[in-house]
Amino acid sequence: MKIIFFGAGKLGREALELFETENKTADEVIGFADNRKTGSYCGRPILPIGDVADKDTAFVITVEDPYAAAEIYYLLKKRGFSNIYCFLNRRSGEKTYDDFLQKECLSAAGWGDCILPQVEMHIADYCNLNCKGCTHFSPIFEKTLPDFKGRLADVRRLKEKFSYILHFSILGGEPFLNQEIARYVTKLREILPDTYLQIVTNGLLIPSLDGAVLDSIRTNRVVVSISEYKPTHKMIDQIRDTLEANGIDYIIRPFASKEKFLRPLTLSEHTVHPHKCISNGCVNIWEGKIARCPTLMYIDKFNETFGTNLPNQGIMELANCPSGAKLLEELAKEVPLCGHCVACEIEWENCKAKPALEDFAAND
Ligand code: SF4
Ligand code: SF4
Incomplete structure (x- = not known):
């Protein structure tokens, strides 16, 4: 051929x-x-x-x-x-x-005529790394896990709205903190038989994963995408060895690209920082809702934690939002929160025991 x-x-x-x-x-x-x-x-x-x-x-x-x-x-x-x-x-x-x-x-034989190119879903909102500047605001979430059936109901509802979902990311927070990950992987592969499925992780828990979890990742053709933060870098050989020994497909997003981090937001109307969108197209589903990016999806949690009032317009209910091309059009529209997204470079660091507003948002 x-x-x-x-x-x-x-x-x-x-x-x-x-x-x-x-x-x-x-x-x-x-x-x-x-x-x-x-x-x-x-x-x-x-x-x-x-x-x-x-x-x-x-x-x-x-x-x-x-x-x-x-x-x-x-x-x-x-x-x-x-x-x-x-x-x-x-x-x-x-x-x-x-x-x-x-x-x-x-x-691409079964892609049809209305594709959702990319979507992501948390299976744990919290994380074991708690990076300053996390665009999912994972450091401020409680250590609780979502309802399995509820998460899958969201995926089924989303699937009905498109002819095909091209990329589906299982993430968090840190997805391997969820002990039910093998169950998620199996069920998601059943619902999305031909989609590119990946787990996005900081990798720290991979060397200690249970054999059944590793088996389910391999047999369900799920790719493990590792963001190589400083702590990940120190054990990257161990992580790679575990994945290779278990025949698992993987991608490493290397250290250099993660050494510098961004504080993603500003509270100022007249910011000195350049505007930047670092999550364009990272459509997120969560608790019956859909939003064009994680920063928007979790902004209510941010406002509640820090007593701020950043705009949350643009989050839609999966049950009554449009389908197909109309939904893609809605998801591509700029939202008021976009005006607060900036590139404010910081060194990669963990938040302290109690995350602070300045860990995520500049004031200038
Ligand atoms: S590892 Fe990723 S999800 Fe976890 S806190 Fe850092 S940026 Fe957020
Ligand atoms: S709110 Fe707008 S600018 Fe900010 S990350 Fe989301 S899509 Fe990008």
């Missing part, structure tokens, strides 16, 4: 390297496609898709942003291509295989 990688960037290069090392089928990468580039990349031509006459050509989407991946999928469908895949971009826990398309890609 002839294959074109759509996305002539870093991910495209990595996909090509993997293809050249692992693939043993007769498939052949004939070039790249890209919305912005022409010429060649990694020694292969960048082909205008209008010139690709063979509609059986397979396209592998090699871009990181799930929203961009969805756009490329719609474009290819419109041009009459149906053999579409998305590169998974994770370190495969499986040691030997020979079919790149089957093992390293997600087939």
